[in-house]
Amino acid sequence: MRRRIMAANWKMYKNAAQTTNYFEQFKPLLANSNSPARCDIVIFPTSLSVPAAVVAAAGSSISIGGQNIYWERKGAFTGEVSGEMLHAAGATWVIVGHSERRQYFGETDGAVLKKTQSALEAGLNPIICVGERLEEHKSGKTAEVLVRQFAGGIAGLTEEQFSKVAIAYEPVWAIGTGQSATPHIAADAHRLIRSEADKRFGQEAAQAVRILYGGSVKPDNIEGFMRQDEIDGSLVGGASLDPQSFAKIVGAA
Numbered sequence: 648m649r650r651r652i653m654a655a656n657w658k659m660y661k662n663a664a665q666t667t668n669y670f671e672q673f674k675p676l677l678a679n680s681n682s683p684a685r686c687d688i689v690i691f692p693t694s695l696s697v698p699a700a701v702v703a704a705a706g707s708s709i710s711i712g713g714q715n716i717y718w719e720r721k722g723a724f725t726g727e728v729s730g731e732m733l734h735a736a737g738a739t740w741v742i743v744g745h746s747e748r749r750q751y752f753g754e755t756d757g758a759v760l761k762k763t764q765s766a767l768e769a770g771l772n773p774i775i776c777v778g779e780r781l782e783e784h785k786s787g788k789t790a791e792v793l794v795r796q797f798a799g800g801i802a803g804l805t806e807e808q809f810s811k812v813a814i815a816y817e818p819v820w821a822i823g824t825g826q827s828a829t830p831h832i833a834a835d836a837h838r839l840i841r842s843e844a845d846k847r848f849g850q851e852a853a854q855a856v857r858i859l860y861g862g863s864v865k866p867d868n869i870e871g872f873m874r875q876d877e878i879d880g881s882l883v884g885g886a887s888l889d890p891q892s893f894a895k896i897v898g899a900a
């Protein structure tokens with residue numbers, strides 16, 4: 648079985664002091680569980696809170712990641728942060744192509760590919776997000792969208808690069824809406840993504856890649872997702888902001 652990843656995407660919440668406070672509460676909740684032995688736990692604060700999170704997570708098995716990078720290493724790109732900078736701050740993961748980045752900041756599949764390549768060059772583990780919008784879901788275009796996002800953003804990686812990424816299936820209609828996909832819908836989407844990976848990178852690579860589900864995951868619905876062999880963990884937004892709630896989710900891995 649693939650080792651699961653339980654990830655917290657904090658989005659634009661929590662300053663450095665609030666980050667430190669969160670870890671003070673979260674770490675003891677993990678101490679009495681065997682979750683850290685069973686899964687990778689990754690927390691994605693804002694770039695500004697990454698250093699505080701790195702300090703607070705020291706000595707635990709929790710890894711820290713950034714929510715976005717720019718693909719250039721350095722230069723005149725006002726407002727951007729590079730993979731190298733994130734890595735130097737102690738992050739080991741990065742989210743690429745989150746639907747909020749695609750929707751509000753115009754991120755394309757081509758940008759997702761460049762950011763993923765640059766993350767890998769910087770020594771970061773990327774979680775690449777894909778997922779269909781509500782109207783695409785309603786009009787039965789989920790498969791078409793996932794195939795297109797895979798082809799445009801992931802298929803351009805080399806086999807070696809692909810072996811280092813994880814993928815998150817996050818249907819846009821389920822993000823922050825309280826309306827999660829059913830475990831069955833998610834597992835179907837995961838199978839489709841895995842079959843695209845198989846076509847492009849071969850069976851071994853496709854079986855090894857970890858595919859997470861994200862979109863309104865909560866302590867009371869995580870178990871249904873975790874019962875699906877196809878679902879290798881979760882990328883959790885709102886329900887990860889509270890340490891008790893995220894600890895319960897991690898406990899289901």
Ligand code: PGA
Pocket residue numbers: 656817821822823824825861862863864882883884885886
């Ligand atoms: P949500 O967000 O859990 O609040 O729906 C998930 C995400 O955007 O990664």
